[in-house]
Amino acid sequence: MFGVDLKACWLALNQKYSSILLKLLLFSLLFTFFYCFFFSNSTTIFFFSFSQPSSNLFKSHHSSSGNEKCDIFTGKWIKNTVGPAYNNVTCPFIEPPQNCIKNGRPDSAFLYWKWKPEGCHLSSLGAPRFLKAMRSKSWAFIGDSILRNQVLSLICLLQKEEVPLEVYHDEQFKSRKWIFTNYNFTISLIWSPLLMKAEIFEDNDGVSKSDIQLHLDTIDTKWSNEYNSFNYIVISGGQWFLKTAIYWENNTIIGCHYCLKKNLEELPLTYSYRRVLNLVFNFFLYANHKPLVIYRTWSPSHFEYKEWSNGGSCNKTEPFKGGLVYEKDVDKMMRGIEIEEFNKAMMKNATNLKLLDMYNLSAQRPDGHPGPYRRFHPFRKGRNDVVQNDCLHWCLPGPIDSWNDLLMEMVLRN
Numbered sequence: 392m393f394g395v396d397l398k399a400c401w402l403a404l405n406q407k408y409s410s411i412l413l414k415l416l417l418f419s420l421l422f423t424f425f426y427c428f429f430f431s432n433s434t435t436i437f438f439f440s441f442s443q444p445s446s447n448l449f450k451s452h453h454s455s456s457g458n459e460k461c462d463i464f465t466g467k468w469i470k471n472t473v474g475p476a477y478n479n480v481t482c483p484f485i486e487p488p489q490n491c492i493k494n495g496r497p498d499s500a501f502l503y504w505k506w507k508p509e510g511c512h513l514s515s516l517g518a519p520r521f522l523k524a525m526r527s528k529s530w531a532f533i534g535d536s537i538l539r540n541q542v543l544s545l546i547c548l549l550q551k552e553e554v555p556l557e558v559y560h561d562e563q564f565k566s567r568k569w570i571f572t573n574y575n576f577t578i579s580l581i582w583s584p585l586l587m588k589a590e591i592f593e594d595n596d597g598v599s600k601s602d603i604q605l606h607l608d609t610i611d612t613k614w615s616n617e618y619n620s621f622n623y624i625v626i627s628g629g630q631w632f633l634k635t636a637i638y639w640e641n642n643t644i645i646g647c648h649y650c651l652k653k654n655l656e657e658l659p660l661t662y663s664y665r666r667v668l669n670l671v672f673n674f675f676l677y678a679n680h681k682p683l684v685i686y687r688t689w690s691p692s693h694f695e696y697k698e699w700s701n702g703g704s705c706n707k708t709e710p711f712k713g714g715l716v717y718e719k720d721v722d723k724m725m726r727g728i729e730i731e732e733f734n735k736a737m738m739k740n741a742t743n744l745k746l747l748d749m750y751n752l753s754a755q756r757p758d759g760h761p762g763p764y765r766r767f768h769p770f771r772k773g774r775n776d777v778v779q780n781d782c783l784h785w786c787l788p789g790p791i792d793s794w795n796d797l798l799m800e801m802v803l804r805n
Contacts, residue, residue, distance in 0.1 A: 494769070
């Protein structure tokens with residue numbers, strides 16, 4: 392009517408506002424990055440965790456609220472006024488290095504959080520229901536001290552229904568076995584920190600007298616010889632693969648990791664870890680016996696400034712906010728190898744293999760470690776005492792209890 396092209400005006404106006412919105416979004420992202428980088432109270436680098444690299448094919452489970460499926464490993468920590476299911480008084484199975492409250496940790500807010508998966512609700516399944524479902528079943532947990540940490544968390548959760556009887560332990564209490572007699576349900580903890588045959592020369596305090604001799608082509612018989620007796624297996628690699636080690640194949644030394652002045656070929660961590668996981672997954676794939684095998688992913692540490700051996704510490708008192716997580720390059724690399732090797736096994740139709748992906752959940756909880764409270768009242772002589780921190784294992788009770796909540800969810804819902 393007035394010679395105005397309304398469609399052209401609308402398109403021009405839309406392009407203008409789209410440009411403004413894009414600029415605002417870019418400005419917000421840049422502001423967030425510079426704030427985290429320059430104003431954080433530590434040298435920690437934070438990353439936004441938008442997605443997980445592992446396929447949803449291996450992580451979907453029926454939720455407690457219905458038949459819909461959700462990714463129980465993606466979500467956030469929310470406040471939980473109820474608190475933990477047990478404490479250092481009600482559970483006698485907590486080992487001293489993880490008994491943070493008894494050891495004098497002054498804050499308790501870290502106990503009042505629970506994991507909330509994205510897009511679904513998980514109700515507490517409870518010890519009675521789990522134990523009834525596991526009647527006359529046998530479980531094995533195969534791995535290192537982090538896995539022992541998880542086993543004791545599980546026992547603390549279950550002992551409210553029945554206190555288990557310990558029927559075996561080795562000399563150092565690293566391999567152990569319990570039975571819930573009313574249910575004829577057994578849990579075996581098998582100390583195999585490298586999953587393969589290995590000669591380890593550490594004393595009870597973890598001091599190494601010689602380099603580890605790791606045989607990359609031979610499964611550890613401590614667990615493979617008992618394999619046929621288990622209905623469920625939880626297995627994990629871990630931080631032991633970062634240690635100095637000499638590598639063997641076909642009874643011949645092929646190289647080493649971090650072997651100074653030994654005139655041996657330096658092999659990357661990626662080689663040994665891939666090799667071990669490939670052999671372990673193939674063992675489960677081709678064995679005649681088919682228990683449900685659950686691989687638990689890498690547990691990230693939260694040492695700040697330095698590491699375990701040179702004064703690293705962790706003094707956070709709450710989870711990271713807003714989906715921010717803390718990742719070290721080595722944690723990200725090792726977890727990435729696990730996901731890749733797991734996916735390769737799944738492509739071979741490993742139907743009895745499941746993934747317990749605790750990485751992102753755990754990376755958000757820098758407050759869940761013992762820190763200096765791995766020892767009983769470490770500052771009783773003064774706050775200036777030099778104290779070794781543990782920013783790798785987890786307080787009991789603590790965030791690691793959620794690992795077992797999700798483990799029980801996986802088993803009972805599948």
